[in-house]
Amino acid sequence: MTLISLTESPFRHSPIHPSVHVAGGDGPYGNTYAALAQVDLSPARRKRVLLKPNIGRVAPPEAGITTHPQVVAAAIDAFREAGADVAVGESPILGVKTEEAFDAAGITLIAHERDCLLIDMDARRFVEVPVPDGVAINSLKVCPEVLEYDLVVSLPVMKMHMHTGVTLALKNMKGCLWRRSKVDLHMLPPVEGHDEKPIDIAIADMSSVLRPHLSIIDGTVGMEGLGPSAGQAKPLGVIVVSADAFAADAIACKLMGTAAEDIPHLRIGAQRGYGVIDLDSISVTPDGWHDWSSPFAPPPENLSIEFPNIKVLDKNSCSACQSTLFLFLKHYGNRLFDCFPSDTSVCIAIGKGNEEVPEGTLCIGNCTALHRGNGIFIPGCPPVSSQILTAISGKPSVDSKDGHIVTSDIAVGGAPSI
Numbered sequence: 001m002t003l004i005s006l007t008e009s010p011f012r013h014s015p016i017h018p019s020v021h022v023a024g025g026d027g028p029y030g031n032t033y034a035a036l037a038q039v040d041l042s043p044a045r046r047k048r049v050l051l052k053p054n055i056g057r058v059a060p061p062e063a064g065i066t067t068h069p070q071v072v073a074a075a076i077d078a079f080r081e082a083g084a085d086v087a088v089g090e091s092p093i094l095g096v097k098t099e100e101a102f103d104a105a106g107i108t109l110i111a112h113e114r115d116c117l118l119i120d121m122d123a124r125r126f127v128e129v130p131v132p133d134g135v136a137i138n139s140l141k142v143c144p145e146v147l148e149y150d151l152v153v154s155l156p157v158m159k160m161h162m163h164t165g166v167t168l169a170l171k172n173m174k175g176c177l178w179r180r181s182k183v184d185l186h187m188l189p190p191v192e193g194h195d196e197k198p199i200d201i202a203i204a205d206m207s208s209v210l211r212p213h214l215s216i217i218d219g220t221v222g223m224e225g226l227g228p229s230a231g232q233a234k235p236l237g238v239i240v241v242s243a244d245a246f247a248a249d250a251i252a253c254k255l256m257g258t259a260a261e262d263i264p265h266l267r268i269g270a271q272r273g274y275g276v277i278d279l280d281s282i283s284v285t286p287d288g289w290h291d292w293s294s295p296f297a298p299p300p301e302n303l304s305i306e307f308p309n310i311k312v313l314d315k316n317s318c319s320a321c322q323s324t325l326f327l328f329l330k331h332y333g334n335r336l337f338d339c340f341p342s343d344t345s346v347c348i349a350i351g352k353g354n355e356e357v358p359e360g361t362l363c364i365g366n367c368t369a370l371h372r373g374n375g376i377f378i379p380g381c382p383p384v385s386s387q388i389l390t391a392i393s394g395k396p397s398v399d400s401k402d403g404h405i406v407t408s409d410i411a412v413g414g415a416p417s418i
């Protein structure tokens with residue numbers, strides 16, 4: 001196995017003044033192809049290139065959850081024209097089968113049309129990669145293909161994210177982590193001496209060893225609000241390309257109406273020198289790129305905004321259980337009130353820091369086991385929506401939309417959606 005550096009890009013000309021190329025006004029294929037035409041792809045000649053889109057969930061292209069298939073198609077074509085051997089790989093979130101996700105997203109079709117290899121990156125055993133500069137983590141379990149290919153290209157969807165602010169080119173690399181180890185990053189203890197959440201520090205740590213060589217951010221249909229999977233689709237019709245993933249993310253943030261400095265993992269990574277987020281130091285083409293910006297609604301800061309009759313006790317909870325709860329309430333919140341008296345608010349506990357909970361509390365996750373005698377306890381680390389539904393209704397839960405037993409979060413599959 002040839003281990004290659006995932007931190008130095010052969011497409012990057014200046015580590016201090018990176019270039020970013022934005023394209024819009026055409027369809028996803030035309031925009032991607034036009035943006036990539038601004039990059040000298042000749043370093044990819046005779047190289048093996050792994051395209052890593054965001055196909056972590058079972059969702060159709062128009063949902064704003066997965067990378068548009070025509071963006072992936074244009075990237076395959078452009079790299080092949082540059083003389084590269086191209087494959088597309090993904091390791092989806094827990095509970096989602098890679099093949100099903102590729103099918104639903106339209107990736108299987110465009111790959112077969114081009115006789116392009118699709119890789120389930122969970123199929124083989126991981127490689128343990130040290131993170132020497134890590135603050136929250138000191139190693140990662142990485143899918144082997146990520147280390148075997150010469151070049152890795154990140155193709156995320158432009159999305160807000162309930163835990164990390166946004167999910168763009170750098171965060172998308174979390175999909176290179178093997179199977180359940182992705183969830184591990186959401187279950188880290190607080191880092192002493194740091195105000196930032198451990199997940200944000202961990203993503204910055206990850207970007208010290210897993211930075212893509214090129215980033216193609218898909219803003220064809222993004223997601224605002226409760227991303228990465230429970231928000232609203234946001235059509236924007238742009239593509240952002242750069243060899244500096246931090247610069248690409250920073251420009252995408254600007255297009256989304258937010259600032260990279262306000263996104264902890266980008267701020268921390270840039271402070272450590274992994275990339276550039278200072279807009280004054282980034283050269284963007286074309287001049288009128290600002291015209292494509294359209295503010296994305298941010299994720300809600302707390303659940304009470306969207307669910308006023310629900311009290312959440314979440315002391316020392318990790319984002320895995322938070323995700324389960326967010327998605328459960330998003331998809332099934334109304335059913336909760338069918339199972340509890342209508343004149344009371346519902347109390348829900350997650351995490352291990354709640355010393356006491358009121359009688360009748362819905363206790364979600366193993367961390368709340370000590371309160372099991374005080375209400376309804378749903379075991380799991382984290383549990384999934386179907387378990388909560390089954391527990392509160394007292395019978396196997398059926399998704400009314402498709403009639404199937406709910407074994408995973410509807411529409412997006414898997415659990416939790418992080």
Ligand code: SF4
Nearest residue numbers: 318321365366367381
């Ligand atoms: S039960 Fe929930 S809060 Fe506790 S460690 Fe597991 S996922 Fe985290």
